[in-house]
């Protein structure tokens with residue numbers, strides 16, 4: 319129950335199917351009639367008291383006074399003329415407005431805020447339905463347990479209060495595909511056009527276009543800032559090996575940078591298919607190649623061969639000022655760390671001749687989840703060092719990327735692979751083991 323006149327009628331509480339007609343009600347709202355010549359000044363003063371509703375104009379023509387406009391005020395805030403602050407009242411009196419008028423306003427479903435609609439219909443006090451993501455024409459909800467009995471009503475309300483380009487509302491189930499990381503989802507409400515679109519979405523992230531089947535691949539709009547961060551670290555002439563590329567949110571923008579080379583891989587055949595599509599869609603040209611392999615195999619064959627080729631080209635040119643940085647993105651936070659062993663002694667040091675080895679060391683951007691919030695940075699470093707069986711000496715950044723769940727954070731560590739991990743040395747046993 320709410321005391322606000324602008325809140326939906328109490329009778330909608332407990333509604334199980336959306337019936338917009340039940341939201342209709344008539345309120346009595348105050349207004350002042352102001353001549354057009356004074357409208358701008360008075361509007362500025364009265365703005366905090368405007369009747370602000372969705373799909374509603376609070377400054378309107380008056381049929382009987384063509385030179386004036388009616389400014390409709392919020393009846394929760396202003397009931398009588400004296401409720402207007404003194405300085406504003408004085409300004410009104412100077413233009414001969416000395417009292418309020420009143421008019422009947424018919425409110426309908428479209429006038430209410432989405433949050434107020436949920437509070438009004440759901441049988442819990444103060445319930446908020448939060449946490450939704452927009453993925454192309456789909457809104458994805460992540461409803462908590464107690465809201466599940468009302469999921470279809472919530473879906474219908476989301477759809478009815480969304481812009482027309484939203485065609486489908488889905489709820490993310492707790493079941494995540496353990497290998498390819500996409501969530502099962504259930505459609506709660508849809509517009510008729512949604513049938514033709516299915517779950518294939520088209521969207522932009524930082525001016526890059528992406529198209530994919532959201533029901534079959536991983537996509538998380540909450541990683542958009544992180545994608546941008548990584549892309550900004552990669553400079554012209556650099557190389558990116560994207561081990562768990564998804565549909566390309568790191569790989570595509572890097573490939574669009576001039577003179578970068580990108581090798582992007584994902585084990586999910588659907589990701590691979592859409593990665594190829596997105597390469598075309600973004601006109602990436604020959605800068606990028608896509609692979610559909612296990613990440614470990616990708617490193618030990620494709621990455622290894624490409625790296626050695628690059629070194630040969632540099633050696634042939636004897637032009638060491640153009641040594642690229644070799645970046646590796648490893649965004650499979652639950653288990654990426656287990657793939658670090660793929661780099662162990664990947665390249666024989668003879669392959670790189672007299673190229674400066676320290677400049678060739680791949681820069682790894684590795685993601686992981688952490689439960690323990692205290693000493694998080696030290697814990698992350700220890701996990702990586704344990705996996706590599708070697709101390710890290712060049713850590714560029716340890717970044718808290720986002721909170722995934724209560725007490726569960728996603729971290730990224732950007733570090734250079736230690737030389738004695740990456741290169742197979744002529745003299746074995748060179749590796750400095752952790753004691």
Ligand SMILES: C[S@@+](CC[C@H](N)C(=O)[O-])C[C@H]1O[C@@H](n2cnc3c(N)ncnc32)[C@H](O)[C@@H]1O
Pocket residue numbers: 497498499535536537538541561562563564565566567568583584585586589611612613614649650651
């Ligand atoms: C968390 S998603 C990240 C996708 C993308 N990089 C992004 O930032 O949105 C992890 C991806 O790893 C892929 N994947 C899972 N296991 C893999 C493996 N063994 N080798 C290669 N890719 C794998 C999944 O299909 C999924 O697309």
